Amino acid sequence: MGGDAHVGASVSEAPATVAGRIVASGLTKVFGEVKAVEDLSFTVEPGSVTGFLGPNGAGKTTTLRMILGLATPTAGTGTISGVAYAHLPHPGRTVGAVLEATSFHPGRSARNHLRVFCAAAGLPDKRADEVLDWVGLTQAARYPVRGFSLGMRQRLGLATALLGNPGVLLLDEPANGLDPEGIAWLRGLLRHFAEVDGRTVLISSHVLSEVEQTVDRVVIIARGRFIYEGKLVDLEGASGGVVVRTPTPDPLSAALAPLNVKVTPRSDGSLAIVGATPEAVGRAAWQAHVELHELRAGSSSLEETFLRLTAEPGTPPAPSPSP
């Protein structure tokens, strides 16, 4: 492994029976001819906020739906605390989840919406008022959801997920539609859940900058495939990646293959390498007797790294500013 980050590799071999741990193992979903998700493996640990990142259409929602038992995987498994979602003893009190589209009947009031699910989960009705208070919707409790803004719907969705006081939270694009104040509030709430309560929090987003102040770890996918898994700080360390210039790029790529790095040609003819330190790249080049004309740490932003990692093949690499 090059550096501390796991690029292009899975760590799903870790034991899955830790309470609150989410494990995706070889998850695949095929719709007709389209492979929406392909052989996706990653682990989400309790006590941290993990960002599940990828461009729109990368397969994030499909992956979450498979982990939550709403969609049956074509291959592979998703487990929470070591078991499939359907086999959790009290799923409503173990896992709270919100999927992207808002899931409310427009004519039902916020309080009645929550009470419907209080009944299903065997929770007392007063729990509905508690979670409404948590998310700041007490004033709107009696009104039909029809008149709610997107931000209010996000809060009501979160309230639904929190009904059973779950140890595991999976939220699909939770910051969508929230104003800056709402995003700050959500960030504080999720950090508290992970750091103080030790819960598992997985939030998806297609914009890294939206969640980079909230998450500790990231799982990045693109076009249904695994791209990167690791700590956000490691991605930052690798964010500029390494820039090398060599007259023989192919032997260098071959030499770097065991490091599981991502090698991308840059517009100026040099190579951008993500997932390894300059030291590791230099050592690999030296061991393979590859001639280097330049070796330096890159300096692109986290967002640029994210874009480069998830870029469509064939699209020109994002322009990197000179150091």
Added chain:
Amino acid sequence: MINLLRSEWRKVTTIKLGWGMLLGALALAALGVVAQVASNGVRGNPALSLSEASTQRSIAASAGSAYLFSVVVGIILITTEFRHFTSRPTFLIEPRRGLVIVAKVIVAAVVGIVYGIACAALTAAIMAIWFAAKGIPIGWTSNGVLLSMVGDLMVIAIFAIVGIGVGVLVRNQIAAVIGALAYLFVLEPIIQIIPVVKEAYPYLPGAAAAAITGSTRGAATHLNAVEGGLVLLGWGLFFAVCGWILTIRRDVP
């Protein structure tokens, strides 16, 4: 299971749909009674003998027309979950999807029975007042009028279950409602007159309902009320099982 039943019952009572449909069912039932009694012997309509048992039963069967509303309510109860994605929290809290469908079928049947009782009570009240005004006694038990109304109740309840099954099969709400009504109003009457095919007509849901309620469409069926009841029960079971299997096998939208 008790939790799921409470949850599904709340889904019905916390939106306006159920009450609106109940008003519609009541209006249709009342219209049926009034039309039959008011048109009796007027402007060339055949004069029925209101004191005859079959006439009294036929008028009482007006309550059964509420099945058109109960099938629509059944369809809407399930398709509204797919339309507004409430299916997601529903199946997240209870991943054993078959249990959810069982709860929904039971609640739909109860809603149907509530509709049926309301419609039967209204029909009976209008009949009682009208017949009393004309000085004609109603043979509630001797003429089988009450029994006919019990049959109506069953029809209405089973059609609510059929609605659940149809809604699972055709998840699009509008397509499912239009399809079900088009079938009952257009397709079945056509099947009734096509040679050879019409042999199967008595065993179709609408014809079975007609056999039970003894409404005019029953003329084309040779089944009696009990046989019609068994056929309709079979259809209810068929649609409930279809809904159960499909819900378990398919991905939740």
